[in-house]
Amino acid sequence: MDDVEVRELRYFIAVAEELNFTRAAARLGMAQPPLSTAIGKLERKLGVTLLERTSRHVHLTSAGQELLEQGRIAVEAIGAALERTRRTGTQADRLTVAIKAGAGTELLSKITRRCADDPFMPQVHVQFVHDGGPAAALRAGTADVALLHTPFDDRGLDTELLFVEPRVAVLPAGHRLARRRSLRRADLAGEPMPRWAKQTDTATAAYWANGPGETPDGPEISDMNQLLDVVALGQAVAYIPLSIARQHGRAELVFVPVADLSPSKVVAAWPDATRSRTVASFVHTAVEVAADRPRQAAALA
Structure with a gap:
């Protein structure tokens, strides 16, 4: 079997994620015919069918699904190796x-x-x-x-626990529950909660929502400052680690303990x-x- 090139893996990953040759070609900045030719060449190298093609749809075979998962890891690892090499040569200290x-x-x-x-x-x-x-x-x-605060995608990583701390509810100062000394998650049922941008992991989404099986349905945010801003504006409530709450005291925000909320690690x-x-x-x-x-x-x- 001929060696597979990184470029071919990148081509395949784009097609496998888009399940559309036209969109994949646009994403890669190339024409569609050369992309189709490259995927056919990759299949011949591997001796397996990666994609089932019809006039309207593209589907991954079981072999294609395996290559998508393993190919992502391989391409990511090669990119990381090159980046670490570059930094070692330019930022060794x-x-x-x-x-x-x-x-x-x-x-x-x-x-x-x-x-x-x-x-x-x-x-x-x-x-x-x-x-x-x-x-x-x-x-x-x-x-x-x-x-990092858990949960997060720990694929390919080792970790060491530093500490565990409670999470608290952060509410706008004028919220109906802002004067309570303690809350339970049920007290905030139905309240909008911020959605983290590009968050696709359901377990992590549930962690930032009001419990397992729930999905945040409030404004989309990309960092903690944005989260606090949407709460201050009365557009959402949220749960955050106690250490972060202590560093972000603002007159328009109130932090309240939640008795039945999972902690932050x-x-x-x-x-x-x-x-x-x-x-x-x-x-x-x-x-x-x-x-x-x-x-x-x-x-x-």
Whole structure:
């Protein structure tokens, strides 16, 4: 069997995701006939049928579904390897840490200050991630390590739990429940909740909604600041981790504990193929800093 080229995998992934040769060709910036020829050549190389074509529809075969899943992983891994190689050659003295914009920097600030006291640690560069989130930045090779709130797509990643904390409801100050000392999820049944952009995972969507099986139906947002803005404007209510609530106090917002709401877990994550001592040192420092949080919280009480 001839070797399959990355270009051919990219072509196939586009067709498999669009299930339409015309749309796939437009997405790839090429004409349709060469794309059809390339897919036929790929099928001959592999000796299997990847797509069932009719005059109106394109369907994946079982072999095509397998190649779509494995091909995505392969193309992603190659892109990440090239990006990490580039960064190693141009930014060898820098550790890039990805966090979600608006998710709070208190923990990371303490970690970076402690890292700065270690003469063997390189400079820590913070990457505020929007599209795809910190986990996607790790898989793409643009970041070395990330701090995230679960749940997230942990495919291809290793993680270390830093701490667990409660989530609270964030309400507009004029909301009918804003003066309550505590709530239950049922109290907010039927309230619109923000939808995270490009969120396709149902479990994660339910986490940000009012429970399993539910889907947020409020305004679409892409970071925590936007979430708080739509709540302040009275367009939605939301659930957020307590540490983020403490960093985003605003007169137009009220934060209320929710007795039956699942907690938030904060983890450090890195690509599972990483063998970097620098990443290991950063994660070790993050665990130490996170372990100090209960004492810090007691001192602030």
